[in-house]
Amino acid sequence: MGIVGECRRCGDCCNYNYQVMNRATMEYQGGREFYLGKGAEIMEIPKGNELRSQGKYLVRIPEPCSHFHMEDGVGRCDIYERRPPICTEHPHNAPEYFLALKLFNPECGYHDEQSRP
Numbered sequence: 001m002g003i004v005g006e007c008r009r010c011g012d013c014c015n016y017n018y019q020v021m022n023r024a025t026m027e028y029q030g031g032r033e034f035y036l037g038k039g040a041e042i043m044e045i046p047k048g049n050e051l052r053s054q055g056k057y058l059v060r061i062p063e064p065c066s067h068f069h070m071e072d073g074v075g076r077c078d079i080y081e082r083r084p085p086i087c088t089e090h091p092h093n094a095p096e097y098f099l100a101l102k103l104f105n106p107e108c109g110y111h112d113e114q115s116r117p
């Protein structure tokens with residue numbers, strides 16, 4: 001998967017934790033109730049995606065980063081020069097995370113170049 005594009009600084013990935021969960025966690029281990037209790041949104045994998053046949057779910061959990069703020073309608077990081085690798089390498093470091101982010105937030109400025117004609 002090649003992820004290309006440019007950040008629009010909406011702040012979504014600084015304010016939410018995106019996860020791909022397996023069915024066992026979600027249905028048999030109380031995951032659905034656990035994440036709903038955290039205010040999370042849960043989405044089934046869309047038809048046509050290989051993860052759907054594996055019974056996975058997408059989860060978006062509100063977890064605002066304390067270093068994030070909006071300024072003049074643009075997202076800003078208070079520690080931009082010192083932000084951790086999980087942020088500097090985003091969104092190239094975790095394809096499943098990016099799949100969840102993009103399906104919850106189609107307006108993200110990045111996209112998977114293989115998913116477009």
Ligand code: SF4
Pocket residue numbers: 006007008009010011012013014075091101105107108109110
């Ligand atoms: S969701 Fe996409 S556009 Fe928005 S801040 Fe994150 S990488 Fe940038």
Ligand code: SF4
Pocket residue numbers: 013014065066067068069076077078079080083084087
């Ligand atoms: S450290 Fe900065 S880039 Fe990373 S999540 Fe927080 S605000 Fe966003």
